[in-house]
Amino acid sequence: MNFEVNYILKIINSLPVSLAVLIVSNILLIVGFLIGKIVLYKNENAIKFFARFSVAICTLFVIYFVSILWFSISSFFFGNSVYSVIFPVFLFLPFVIGYFASYEKVHFYTNIQILTLIISLLLALSIIQR
Amino acid sequence: MAKSLDFEFKHEKKCARAVLLFHGMTGSPYEMKKMGRALYDADFDVFCYCLPGHGTSPVNIKTVRWQDWYTDSVNHYKELIKEYKEVYLGGLCLGGVLALAIAEEYEDVRGIVSLSTTLFLDGWTIPWYNFFMPIGVCTILRYYYSFPEREPYGLKNAVLRKKIAALQKRNTEALDNYPMSCIYELLKFSKITQKNMFKVKAPILLIHAKEDDLTSTKSAKFVYKNAGSKIKEYIELENSYHLVVMDNQRDFVFKKSIDFLNNLSAYVPEKTDTFDRNNAVKESSGV
Numbered sequence: 001m002n003f004e005v006n007y008i009l010k011i012i013n014s015l016p017v018s019l020a021v022l023i024v025s026n027i028l029l030i031v032g033f034l035i036g037k038i039v040l041y042k043n044e045n046a047i048k049f050f051a052r053f054s055v056a057i058c059t060l061f062v063i064y065f066v067s068i069l070w071f072s073i074s075s076f077f078f079g080n081s082v083y084s085v086i087f088p089v090f091l092f093l094p095f096v097i098g099y100f101a102s103y104e105k106v107h108f109y110t111n112i113q114i115l116t117l118i119i120s121l122l123l124a125l126s127i128i129q130r
Numbered sequence: 131m132a133k134s135l136d137f138e139f140k141h142e143k144k145c146a147r148a149v150l151l152f153h154g155m156t157g158s159p160y161e162m163k164k165m166g167r168a169l170y171d172a173d174f175d176v177f178c179y180c181l182p183g184h185g186t187s188p189v190n191i192k193t194v195r196w197q198d199w200y201t202d203s204v205n206h207y208k209e210l211i212k213e214y215k216e217v218y219l220g221g222l223c224l225g226g227v228l229a230l231a232i233a234e235e236y237e238d239v240r241g242i243v244s245l246s247t248t249l250f251l252d253g254w255t256i257p258w259y260n261f262f263m264p265i266g267v268c269t270i271l272r273y274y275y276s277f278p279e280r281e282p283y284g285l286k287n288a289v290l291r292k293k294i295a296a297l298q299k300r301n302t303e304a305l306d307n308y309p310m311s312c313i314y315e316l317l318k319f320s321k322i323t324q325k326n327m328f329k330v331k332a333p334i335l336l337i338h339a340k341e342d343d344l345t346s347t348k349s350a351k352f353v354y355k356n357a358g359s360k361i362k363e364y365i366e367l368e369n370s371y372h373l374v375v376m377d378n379q380r381d382f383v384f385k386k387s388i389d390f391l392n393n394l395s396a397y398v399p400e401k402t403d404t405f406d407r408n409n410a411v412k413e414s415s416g417v
Binding site: 053106 | 192193259262265266268269270271272273274275276277278310311
């Protein structure tokens with residue numbers, strides 16, 4: 001057990017800060033969207049709570065965007081130009097999804113949003129394995 | 131659509147002049163009713179209809195797009211232009227933007243009264259986390275998020291505030307929140323209207339409260355500066371907030387609007403009117 005904790009800590013320490021922030025914000029966003037979709041969305045009356053929850057998700061989005069930019073720029077300078085091309089796509093995807101979304105299909109587009117977040121998370125995790 | 135909130139104030143005698151009023155975002159014709167009565171008393175036939183998505187429930191407003199508001203308003207305008215020699219447009223908040231947008235496309239609009247025109251959301255009650263708005267508005271989050279309506283509810287008059295707060299609990303005459311999707315549609319619509327502002331040739335009266343809580347005087351000043359109209363008038367109110375048609379200076383607003391429209395009109399109203407107002411007023415509203 002102690003060995004596992006040490007191992008995880010070692011991995012975290014060896015990660016670039018931008019990647020660590022990207023992974024954490026990504027996980028929190030996925031959890032946030034899932035909670036919003038499954039639990040909160042059904043309660044139309046909790047407007048104030050909804051508002052605060054959405055502000056929290058917005059904050060996470062900002063952190064997520066900044067970490068993507070940060071990681072992409074640092075990847076570019078450290079010779080991993082593939083990542084510096086792939087990751088910025090995830091900067092635009094939420095806005096592209098938002099452009100096409102409608103209230104009638106909100107669950108469908110939320111699922112797509114969650115899916116893109118999962119893909120970016122898997123991509124970020126694949127970097128650790130290397 | 132909430133047809134029960136619509137109103138039509140028509141004179142018994144054939145009237146040459148009509149005013150089509152548009153209510154504000156998350157509001158209803160209820161808020162325009164006093165202005166409607168004042169215009170009716172000044173010899174105008176007055177019409178106000180609930181905009182799509184309004185007047186029913188907070189869910190319905192999330193399903194509409196700005197095109198729905200615009201198409202519905204244009205259809206009402208087209209109906210009136212067939213019947214009346216002179217058709218004027220008036221609106222509050224989003225309604226003001228609608229009036230301007232119609233005038234951009236239809237040159238036969240005789241005049242516009244735009245109250246608390248909302249092109250920018252930059253009033254003093256807009257929350258501090260407003261800088262998140264582009265993320266909230268342009269992503270899927272806009273269907274999850276609403277700005278809860280709070281004091282002062284667009285009113286400087288404390289007594290009226292209580293009344294509006296009670297109405298908002300019913301979520302019909304006025305909603306108790308601004309869904310972000312609705313704001314998104316308003317901002318998109320405002321952008322398009324801003325671009326074409328030079329096309330507005332109809333005379334404009336702009337009335338805006340100095341302390342408007344939802345949108346600063348920047349919006350009205352933008353219209354005043356960019357509209358292609360030769361006749362433009364801009365009045366700033368000292369003792370009102372956003373809902374100028376209900377607030378402390380509403381009588382002043384009505385008087386200025388009537389004076390402005392009368393000056394534009396070729397029609398001189400007869401002062402010997404003997405109509406029976408109770409019979410003449412055709413209302414569908416029970417409010």
